[in-house]
Amino acid sequence: MEHGITAVITKLVFQLFIIIFLAKLAGEACERYLKQPSVLGELGVGMVIGPYALGGLITLPMIGVLFGVPHGAETSSIPVSIELYAVAQIAAVILLFVAGLETDLKKFIRYAGPAAVIAIGGVVFPFLLGAWAAVLFGVAESFKDPLALFMGAIMTATSVGITARVLTDIGKLDTPEGVTILGAAVVDDVVGILILAIVVSMAHSGSFSLAKVGMIAVKAVGFWLGLTVIGILLSKKISKFLLGFKSSGAIVAIALALAFFASALAEMFGLAMIIGAYSMGLALSNSPIAETLEEKMAPVYHALVPVFFVVMGMLVDFAAMRSLLTFGLVVSGLAIVSKVFGCGVPAMGVGFNTRGSFRVGIGMLPRGEVALIVAGVGLTTGVIGTDIFGVSIMMTLITTIMAPMILVPLFSKGGEGRRRKGIGSNEGLTGG
Amino acid sequence: MEHGITAVITKLVFQLFIIIFLAKLAGEACERYLKQPSVLGELGVGMVIGPYALGGLITLPMIGVLFGVPHGAETSSIPVSIELYAVAQIAAVILLFVAGLETDLKKFIRYAGPAAVIAIGGVVFPFLLGAWAAVLFGVAESFKDPLALFMGAIMTATSVGITARVLTDIGKLDTPEGVTILGAAVVDDVVGILILAIVVSMAHSGSFSLAKVGMIAVKAVGFWLGLTVIGILLSKKISKFLLGFKSSGAIVAIALALAFFASALAEMFGLAMIIGAYSMGLALSNSPIAETLEEKMAPVYHALVPVFFVVMGMLVDFAAMRSLLTFGLVVSGLAIVSKVFGCGVPAMGVGFNTRGSFRVGIGMLPRGEVALIVAGVGLTTGVIGTDIFGVSIMMTLITTIMAPMILVPLFSKGGEGRRRKGIGSNEGLTGG
Numbered sequence: 001m002e003h004g005i006t007a008v009i010t011k012l013v014f015q016l017f018i019i020i021f022l023a024k025l026a027g028e029a030c031e032r033y034l035k036q037p038s039v040l041g042e043l044g045v046g047m048v049i050g051p052y053a054l055g056g057l058i059t060l061p062m063i064g065v066l067f068g069v070p071h072g073a074e075t076s077s078i079p080v081s082i083e084l085y086a087v088a089q090i091a092a093v094i095l096l097f098v099a100g101l102e103t104d105l106k107k108f109i110r111y112a113g114p115a116a117v118i119a120i121g122g123v124v125f126p127f128l129l130g131a132w133a134a135v136l137f138g139v140a141e142s143f144k145d146p147l148a149l150f151m152g153a154i155m156t157a158t159s160v161g162i163t164a165r166v167l168t169d170i171g172k173l174d175t176p177e178g179v180t181i182l183g184a185a186v187v188d189d190v191v192g193i194l195i196l197a198i199v200v201s202m203a204h205s206g207s208f209s210l211a212k213v214g215m216i217a218v219k220a221v222g223f224w225l226g227l228t229v230i231g232i233l234l235s236k237k238i239s240k241f242l243l244g245f246k247s248s249g250a251i252v253a254i255a256l257a258l259a260f261f262a263s264a265l266a267e268m269f270g271l272a273m274i275i276g277a278y279s280m281g282l283a284l285s286n287s288p289i290a291e292t293l294e295e296k297m298a299p300v301y302h303a304l305v306p307v308f309f310v311v312m313g314m315l316v317d318f319a320a321m322r323s324l325l326t327f328g329l330v331v332s333g334l335a336i337v338s339k340v341f342g343c344g345v346p347a348m349g350v351g352f353n354t355r356g357s358f359r360v361g362i363g364m365l366p367r368g369e370v371a372l373i374v375a376g377v378g379l380t381t382g383v384i385g386t387d388i389f390g391v392s393i394m395m396t397l398i399t400t401i402m403a404p405m406i407l408v409p410l411f412s413k414g415g416e417g418r419r420r421k422g423i424g425s426n427e428g429l430t431g432g
Numbered sequence: 433m434e435h436g437i438t439a440v441i442t443k444l445v446f447q448l449f450i451i452i453f454l455a456k457l458a459g460e461a462c463e464r465y466l467k468q469p470s471v472l473g474e475l476g477v478g479m480v481i482g483p484y485a486l487g488g489l490i491t492l493p494m495i496g497v498l499f500g501v502p503h504g505a506e507t508s509s510i511p512v513s514i515e516l517y518a519v520a521q522i523a524a525v526i527l528l529f530v531a532g533l534e535t536d537l538k539k540f541i542r543y544a545g546p547a548a549v550i551a552i553g554g555v556v557f558p559f560l561l562g563a564w565a566a567v568l569f570g571v572a573e574s575f576k577d578p579l580a581l582f583m584g585a586i587m588t589a590t591s592v593g594i595t596a597r598v599l600t601d602i603g604k605l606d607t608p609e610g611v612t613i614l615g616a617a618v619v620d621d622v623v624g625i626l627i628l629a630i631v632v633s634m635a636h637s638g639s640f641s642l643a644k645v646g647m648i649a650v651k652a653v654g655f656w657l658g659l660t661v662i663g664i665l666l667s668k669k670i671s672k673f674l675l676g677f678k679s680s681g682a683i684v685a686i687a688l689a690l691a692f693f694a695s696a697l698a699e700m701f702g703l704a705m706i707i708g709a710y711s712m713g714l715a716l717s718n719s720p721i722a723e724t725l726e727e728k729m730a731p732v733y734h735a736l737v738p739v740f741f742v743v744m745g746m747l748v749d750f751a752a753m754r755s756l757l758t759f760g761l762v763v764s765g766l767a768i769v770s771k772v773f774g775c776g777v778p779a780m781g782v783g784f785n786t787r788g789s790f791r792v793g794i795g796m797l798p799r800g801e802v803a804l805i806v807a808g809v810g811l812t813t814g815v816i817g818t819d820i821f822g823v824s825i826m827m828t829l830i831t832t833i834m835a836p837m838i839l840v841p842l843f844s845k846g847g848e849g850r851r852r853k854g855i856g857s858n859e860g861l862t863g864g
Contacts, residue, residue, distance in 0.1 A: 005510055005514060005517060005808075006699065006805070008514060008518070009517070009518050009521045009705070010695075010696050010699040010700065010705065011696075012518055012522075013521075013522065013525065013692045013695050013696045013699075013705060014692070014693070014696035016522075016689070016692045017689045017690070017692035017693040017696060020685050020686070020688065020689035020692070021686060021689040021690075021693075023685075024677070024679070024682045024685050024686050024689070027679050027682075028677055028678065028679045028682060031678065031679050032678060032679075038679055061700070062699075062700040063696075063700070078437055082437060082440060082514070082515060083514060083515055083518045085437060085441070086440070086441050086444055086515040086518070086519075087518075087522075089441045089445075090444075090445065090448075090519075093445065245456070245460055246460065246463065246464060247456070247459050247460045247463050247464075247470055248730075248734060249730065249731060249733065249734020249735065250456045250459075250460060250734070252731045252734060252735055253452050253455075253456050253731075253734050253735040253738070254452070254453060254456050256452065256735050257448070257449045257452035257453040257456070258449070258453075260445045260446070260448045260449035260452070261446070261449040261453075263442075263445050264442050264443075264445045264446035264449060264495075267438065267442040267445075267494075268442065268493070268494040268495070273441070273442065273445060296730075296731040297731065298680075298681060298728075299681060299684045299685075299728040299729065299731060299732060300731060300732050300735070301681065302680060302681020302682070302684060302685050303681065303684055303685040303688050303732070306685070373438075
């Protein structure tokens with residue numbers, strides 16, 4: 001078939017075969033032999049078959065280079081084709097929509113206060129330490145250098161995606177720590193995206209206007225709160241509307257369409273898509289159709305979500321990381337310390353014991369899609385180079401690999417994470 | 433977010449929201465009030481919101497023109513973005529994979545003979561009449577003109593996708609007529625793609641080599657038979673391998689990955705992707721995991737397959753159709769007559785009665801993805817212009833709308849379609 005679009009789609013379909021097949025094999029190996037969540041296997045597959053490793057070397061007849069930067073992709077710093085990246089992003093939307101659906105809304109509201117306190121600690125410390133490291137290593141000239149601000153911004157946002165996936169894999173999404181971690185991760189994603197918006201506008205104009213920063217903040221927070229509250233208020237009506245359909249499959253299809261709508265809306269308001277998807281899932285989590293949706297979405301989730309994590313692994317450029325290895329290791333160390341203490345200490349203040357606080361701190365470790373988005377924007381706007389981009393990937397990678405490795409034994413030993421007895425108790429939780 | 437790739441993906445996600453939401457509303461309206469299969473509503477939605485209609489006029493903040501030819505899409509004659517087209521093609525793969533899974537393999541083999549006979553009649557007549565019409569209207573100079581051959585090729589291939597969808601919608605996929613129609617549609621897709629390969633190679637080289645034609649034919653038919661037979665032989669082993677996985681969702685994910693593999697392989701061998709997907713589904717249809725797969729694939733199917741049909745509707749360019757309206761109507765008429773008689777008469781010869789033969793003939797009417805692929809290749813290679821492309825779309829559209837409108841009452845009246853009594857009887861069926 002001598003048809004450009006057909007060749008592109010054939011390549012995509014072949015790539016999806018390779019990605020899903022190997023992801024499931026590696027995931028199975030992780031769970032069965034390494035007793036680790038399968039997400040690590042998926043990231044590993046991505047690193048091995050990505051454009052910077054084997055995938056850039058393997059050439060197939062008709063397909064060409066199996067994974068590699070396609071021509072015409074100069075608009076982007078992301079080294080995979082736009083079609084594959086689009087599938088991965090749709091997978092991220094589904095991941096967060098399902099994570100929202102599986103969240104216990106009542107628990108989420110109960111832990112919203114503590115989550116906010118923990119999120120603030122988990123944003124302020126990493127941001128300051130990241131910017132400081134950039135100045136210390138001479139990478140940035142001063143704290144006011146956009147590069148220092150970017151390095152700080154990259155450090156802030158815990159990956160809701162990876163966190164939700166790890167907690168789901170080990171069945172702890174619904175514990176007090178799980179709900180708190182996810183709530184805090186959502187809040188610090190919102191804050192992280194906010195910081196990004198501010199840093200980008202500063203890097204562009206070269207000036208810092210408090211009024212402008214305030215505007216961006218009000219818009220982003222207002223949108224997120226508004227979407228979630230409106231969603232919750234309308235969820236009964238949405239359920240009733242969907243249950244009225246006679247044609248098969250309408251409920252799942254339209255619910256998914258609404259998740260897409262919320263995702264696009266979030267992006268249009270300057271937030272990340274995944275935040276909209278999570279809000280829509282959260283809004284529907286308390287509705288009569290939540291259980292049906294969870295059950296019907298499961299196969300889509302299992303087939304598609306690994307694509308997101310494999311593609312994340314593919315973004316790792318080993319060569320770019322080499323030149324700044326020491327800086328990268330220091331940044332990674334600071335990323336760990338700043339989150340564990342930045343989140344753990346506030347956690348102790350809002351009712352968790354040492355064990356629970358440590359779980360929360362470790363659960364907040366993994367940076368992921370937002371760090372990659374921030375780093376990508378830095379690269380596109382020319383504020384950071386491929387070396388700092390590599391450092392960001394390294395930090396993302398180390399924190400992502402460490403979190404499940406520590407979190408799994410921390411939870412599997414068992415034991416209450418809260419100081420007060422009784423899961424239902426509400427005392428000491430309103431510290432935020 | 434000032435990031436090209438993010439804007440592209442935000443637009444895609446918003447488009448998917450619009451497409452899935454409206455498709456389900458229109459589908460429901462079709463089923464409930466018009467008593468027609470929902471696929472017609474989906475095609476209608478595509479025509480209304482496509483780039484040549486409302487979608488080309490509506491402009492949204494951040495999103496831009498809702499549906500329109502994106503810049504950088506000069507490689508293709510398809511007026512939607514490559515990401516959206518990719519999602520639609522993945523949906524087509526899923527459609528055919530599920531159609532294969534739902535096919536009763538034993539029945540398929542039993543009806544393979546009759547199906548082949550019917551397919552041949554349904555290829556020869558439409559090809560000759562299409563080429564003849566092109567010469568008659570002075571569109572082509574002679575029968576040897578590549579344009580005449582293209583017009584013939586566009587007429588040949590029944591859409592397996594639309595046919596399978598209509599038969600599934602009315603619950604008749606598993607009747608003798610249903611199995612025969614689907615079998616014949618698959619065979620004539622293979623033959624249609626074969627004709628395309630030959631016509632394209634003639635248009636390129638300007639010469640006609642019988643050895644070359646033979647080579648292409650042997651390769652294509654050999655590949656298809658080989659894939660199906662190997663798939664059937666390995667299906668028990670594949671089942672056992674998949675049932676060995678402990679991690680959740682592995683069965684569906686890997687089965688889907690295998691469908692992607694077969695699709696890419698088919699395309700690499702010069703066939704269409706959907707043929708590979710159907711073969712893989714057919715191979716697994718008799719395995720122990722078939723029922724699980726059918727059940728788990730249903731939500732993916734219901735959410736994604738409408739995207740394919742809406743995108744098909746979007747390709748209709750009303751303006752391009754205007755200039756050749758008479759020719760278009762004649763071609764559409766010939767497309768109907770040639771399939772109804774070309775398939776109906778052989779059907780009578782292989783054991784169907786008048787009612788059954790008419791059902792088979794009407795079931796073979798809808799042209800779809802293959803006709804569009806052939807027309808698209810013609811446009812890209814410069815053999816046909818946008819006017820003939822418009823005529824092809826018109827013919828595809830009319831046959832696609834007519835088939836379910838006639839087929840639904842033909843089946844709902846009931847009555848045996850075979851001459852011999854007893855569904856299990858094998859007599860008179862080995863005419864092929």
